[in-house]
Amino acid sequence: RKEVEQDPGPFNVPEGATVAFNCTYSNSASQSFFWYRQDCRKEPKLLMSVYSSGNEDGRFTAQLNRASQYISLLIRDSKLSDSATYLCVVSGGSNYKLTFGKGTLLTVNP
């Protein structure tokens, strides 16, 4: 299994749609989990941390299932500005290193 694996995408959705991203990770010792977004040719920017109990930030909901080593991100009522690549990011056991998934490209269409 790859260290961090994401849906390959791309996803094309209309404005207002709900879209879900899935991610699995291989290192059961991983402690920290994040979703980042990356616009074309820009740096990754933190979208949200992912907590064991699941967490929500406005239209964004993240879930973590440690038993299945699975992370998800749900975007509700998608906006044009949500168009970006979404990166699943997982710490290694040492926490000194974050490993990135390849990312899933989302395009929200008018």
Place this chain on the structure above:
Amino acid sequence: EPEVTQTPSHQVTQMGQEVILRCVPISNHLYFYWYRQILGQKVEFLVSFYNNEISEKSEIFDDQFSVERPDGSNFTLKIRSTKLEDSAMYFCASSGDPNSPLHFGNGTRLTVT
């Protein structure tokens, strides 16, 4: 909001030349990182640095690479003899503790010709 700054934004160099990429992490952060992203590929870990020494490095970070914190503010990545395949976007990042998310600089695009 404090941010990580990187210079230059774009560096063009000839194969075999040395390059130094510079970063100023967020001032109260203690953990520093370099990542790279080859065009169209994923963000890859190069090295982490804490307490004036390398904490972890990837297999990409071979003897041609080195990092330094020459003073209290700068964090540099040196590539001693660049190869064509070193062409990529190089991102510096910092965090306040190892469990916190990383804050990334806006990157240096390195082009090796």
